Amino acid sequence: MHFSELMLDRRLLATVEHLGFTQATEIQQKAIPTAIAGKDLLASSRTGSGKTLAFLLPAMQRLMKHKALSKRDPRVLILAPTRELAKQVYGQLRLVVANTSYKSELILGGEDFNQQSKALARDPHFVVATPGRLADHLDHGHLHLHGLEMLILDEADRMLDLGFAEQLQAIHKAADHRKRQTLMFSATLDHAQVNEFGAELLQSPTRIRIDAEAKIHDDIHHRFLFSDHLEHKEAQLKALLEKQDFTQLILFTATRSDTDRLAQLVSEWGYSALALSGELSQSGRNQIMQEFAAGKAPILITTDVASRGLDIARVSHVINFDLPKHAEEYVHRVGRTGRAGAKGDAFSLVGPKDWASFKQLESFLDQPLAFEALPGMEAKFKGFTLRQRAAKIGASSKASQPQEKAHKRGPKKVKKKFAFKLTEVGDAPMRMKKKPKPDGEAE
Known part of the structure; x- marks a missing residue:
């Protein structure tokens, strides 16, 4: 499918053509129309499938076609689990916003906090960030999300696995209003915490699954x-x-x-x-x-x-x-x-x-x-x-087994020996006790 069939603004089509893209990938074909329609989205696709453009293009279209909810707050916030992924997304974003009036900032952990606060004070339209550092700026009042129009979570499963659930909750609450659209991308839709978190963040989302998560890349x-x-x-x-x-x-x-x-x-x-x-x-x-x-x-x-x-x-x-x-x-x-x-x-x-x-x-x-x-x-x-x-596992624990079994059985019980024998007398067997032997005499 050609990008011209995805209801994109002609200015975006010119950008896509300039970047050298002609045919949309499967995730782009399914995600872009859904996102442009303003619906929340929960999607999974394999690595290298083109999902970054699948959320950047609808985000740009929203800014082009809708009036801003706030003059100061970021309009689009994109969260990524690692600094490397955030930098990759930001690099593609810079190409998409080139030759437009839209401003963007990259906010990463481990970098100068004060410089980042100054960058956020310039009221960027797009913010790409790692969740921990963005939550820190929220705590310090360096930005507000009351006017946020689109929240995008890239590799949400990875963010949750890395322990960012608390920060994501804080970001969600800071931008919790009915006009916000949320797009959540995950490597798998079978991640229990992703589904639980998605139920809280998303409103009647469209679910898109491209390829089985476990499918080996054909290329x-x-x-x-x-x-x-x-x-x-x-x-x-x-x-x-x-x-x-x-x-x-x-x-x-x-x-x-x-x-x-x-x-x-x-x-x-x-x-x-x-x-x-x-x-x-x-x-x-x-x-x-x-x-x-x-x-x-x-x-x-x-x-x-x-x-x-x-x-x-x-x-x-x-x-x-x-x-x-x-x-x-x-x-x-x-x-x-x-x-x-x-x-x-x-x-x-x-x-x-x-x-x-x-x-x-x-x-x-x-x-x-x-x-x-x-x-x-x-x-x-x-x-x-x-x-x-099984033999390897058994061999590794063989030395400890006798003690463990003895501990479970308790002291060894001595089998009782009875001091009588059967002797035939008349028509019925009679039990005659043996005479006890003196102490110390062997049997």
Whole structure:
């Protein structure tokens, strides 16, 4: 479907055409008409499906077609769970509002609070923010939301998982009026807290589900490799870097310490790599993200801090050095490649410690996942059967079992021995007691 069929203002159509977009994605086809009609929306779609434009274009249309409720309050507030995702949304917003009179501001945690208060005093029409920092500005009276016309929550499930429910409630109450329209986007509509929260924030919402949340991205080739141990994984990683023709690559690890260790190891192999983790300062994280986005290094090594919101078209490969604990996070990790119709490759190294996560992923995706092997680097490990898994669990607790069982049974009971025997006398057996033996004499 062409954007011209979505009832967009001709000025917006010119902007979309200037940005190089012609055909609307499925989420855009369904969400834009609903949002333009003024209805509340609860929608889910996979990463890289074009949902940012699905809410930015209706927001722009509302400002163009309706008179402002307030001259000072923001007209549109967009909340994102992480600084990286908020910056990505803000970047697209800047392109959409270019050559218009509409002002926008980006409000992030970890940045100068006073400068942000001055920016909010300039009465921006759009505010893109992380929920924690925006709630702080509300507490200080640096902005008011009585005239807010549209509240947009991007990746609401992630915000709730990160513990922002209290801040979201405060923002909702500050802008709780009948003329407010709310759009809520989530990676899944089966998230219990999202549905509970949506019931409070949304008024008779239209529900849109694009693709199953667990569906594997068709533009990404998923490959799973068995690994025996850490050294085997490192050897496989080196082989992949040597054999794969990648433009940019993101390597996901389980722990923060592994990001620095693997970055050093990869550098020793002759590759330029950047390490990113949540323990870095905000300015440090920003610098690394900017350098990777600018192509100053072909490899980014990170934890799940970069699994959402990072939109770089040149990322051709993703490697999971460790599988994530939560199956949903796998979909977001590999979604960093195969963006905007491009093809991507995702490799996952599965060792004994990853096996439980792999089986959860297989169950989550509701399909069997096949394994490949690098020539000459085949693994001895081939997964655990149910019997092997049970034996492994049993072996780990074997040492403590005898004491636990003894504790449950209590003191051992001595079986009673009766001092009589049957002796045949006449027609009926008679019980004749044995003569007790003296103390100390063995039987």
